[in-house]
Amino acid sequence: MWNVMMSRIAPRNRSGEYIRPASQFNYTVSTAEDNPYQPAAGRYHLYVGLSCPWAHRTLVVRSLKGLQNAIGVSIASPSSDEGIWVFDRPEEGCTTLPQLYQLAKPSYNGRCTVPVLWDKQTNTIVNNESAEIIVILNSAFNEFAQHPELNLYPEELKETIDRWNDKIYHAVNNGVYRCGFAQTQTAYETACDELFAVLDEIDEKLASSRYLCGEILTLADVRLFTTLFRFDAVYYGLFKCNKKRIQDYQNLGAYLRDLYQLPGVADTCDVEAVKRDYYGNLFPLNPGGIIPKGPDVTNLLKPHNRF
Template identity: 70%
Template sequence: MWQTMMSKIAPRNKSGEYLRPSSQFRNSISAQTNSLYPAATGRYHLYVGLSCPWAHRTLILRTLKGLEDAISVTVVVPSAIAGGWIFDEPELDCASLAQLYQLAQPGYSGRATVPVLWDKQTNTIVNNESSEIIVMLNSEFNEFAGNPTLNLYPEALKEKIDSWNEKVYHSVNNGVYRCGFAQTQQAYNLAIDELFTTLDEIEAVLDTNRYLCGNNLTLADVRLFTTLFRFDVAYYGIFKCNRRRIQDYPNLGAYLRDIYQLPGVADTCNLESVKQDYYGNLFPLNPGGIIPSGPDMSYLLTPHDRDRIG
C-alpha cells in the first residue's frame, strides 16, 4: 500500500531511487522586442507555492531585482483532496493549477507544478522550469527593474556557477527529495551519503569564500539557499536527512543567515507554510498529518559575521 501511494507522488527506478520528471514548458522571455515573448511590464505573471523551494527561487529573484511592479504573483496552495495545487479564488475560470495547465495546453496530462511563468497576453505558460525562469528574471527585465545593475549570473563566473548548480542540484536540491522519496534502503543510503558529502564540501569552501563563487552573491547561492532554508524545518525530519542540521555547520549556518538577512529575502520565506505543506500533505511520509511545533528558527536573525570574509 505504501509503495502504491509513493508511486503517485514519487516515480522511481528499479533500484527504488526517486526520478524527478522534467519540466515541459521551456520557452524564453527576451529583452529583444522582436522575440515571441518580449520582456514587458504587466504582461507576465508568476504562480508560486510558498512551501516549494523551486518556486521560492523565482520570488527571491523578483525581489532582489526589484521586479514587484513589473511581474505580478499568485500564491497557490496544495490540496491532498484535489491531489495538487489549487487557488484560494478561481483565476481565469480555473480552480486548480492543473486546470490552468489545461488552459495553456488542452489535453495536457503531465504534472502541474510550480513555479509557472504565465503570459497574460496569450493566456499560456511560457516556462515552468525554475532554473530557467530565474535566469530570465536576472537579465531580461532590467528596463523595468528597480535594481537593474544587479547581475547574479555574470559572464566571468558562468562556468563556475553552472558547475556548482549541477553539483548542488543533484546532491542537495534534488538530493533531499531523493532521500525522502527513496523506496529502498539502498537508494536512501546512496542519496544521504551524496547529500552530506556535498554539504561538507560546501562547508569547507565557505571557510574562505563568503558565497559559493567568491565574495558576491550569484544564482548558485539563490538555488542553494531555498533548500537550506527548509532543511532544519522539514528535510531533517520528514525526509530523514538527520545526520546534521544546517545550523550545526559553522559556515553553512552563518551563510544561510547571511542570505536570509539580505534586504527583502526574509519576506519571501514562510516557515509555517513549509511545515504545513511538507508534514500535512505528504501522507505516505507522515500518515497522521501531525505538524511539529518546532524547530525554533529565530537563530536566522542572529549576526552572521560573513562580511569578514573576502
C-alpha cells in the same frame, strides 16, 4: 499501500531511487525579433507555492531584483484530498493549477507543478522550469527593475555557477527528495551519503569565501538557499536527512543567516507554510499529519559575521 501511494507522488527507477520528471514548457523572454515573448511590465505573472523550494527561487530573484511592480504573484496551495495545487482565489477563470495548464495547452497531460511564468497577453505558460525562470528574471526585465545593476549570472562566472548548480541540484536540491522519497534502503543511503558529502564540501568552501563563487551573490546561492531554509524544519526529520542540521555547520549555518538577512529575502520565506504543506500533505511519510511546533527560525536573525 505505501508503495502505491509513493509511486504516485514519487516516480522511481528499478533501484527504488526517486526520479524527478523534466519540465515541458521551456520558452524564454527576450528582445529577439523572432521571440513572441517580449519584456514588458505587467504582462507576465508568477504562480507559486510558498512551501515549494523550486518556486521559492523565483520569489527570491524577483525580490532581489526589485521586480515586484513589474511581475505579479499568485499563490497556490497543495490539496491533500485532490493531490493537486489549488489557487487561493480563481485565476484566469481557473481554480486549480491543472486547469491553468489545460488553458495554456489543452492537450497537456504532464505533471502540473509550480512555479509557472504566465503570459497574460497570450494566455499561456512561458516556462515552468525554475532554473530557467530565475535566469529570465535576472536579465530580461532590467528596464523595469528597481535593482538592474544586480547581475546574479555574470558572464565571467557562468561556468563556475553552472558547475555548482549541477553538483547542488543532484546532491542537495533534489538530493533531499531522493532521501525522503527513496523506496529502498540502498537508494536512501546512497542519496544521504551524497547529500552530506556535498554539504561538507560547501561548508569547507565557505570558510574562505562569502558566497559560492567568491564575494559576489549569484544564482547558485539562490538555488542553494531555498533548500537550506527548509532543511532543519522539514528535510532533517521528515525526509530522514538527519546526520546533521544546517545550523550545526559553522560556515553553512552562518551563510544561511547571511542570505536570509539580505534585503527582501526574509519576506519570501514562510516556515509555517513549509511545515504545514510538507507534514500535512505527504501522507506516506507522515500518516498522522502531525505538524511539529519547531524549529525556532528566529535564529536566522542572529549575526552571521560573514566577512
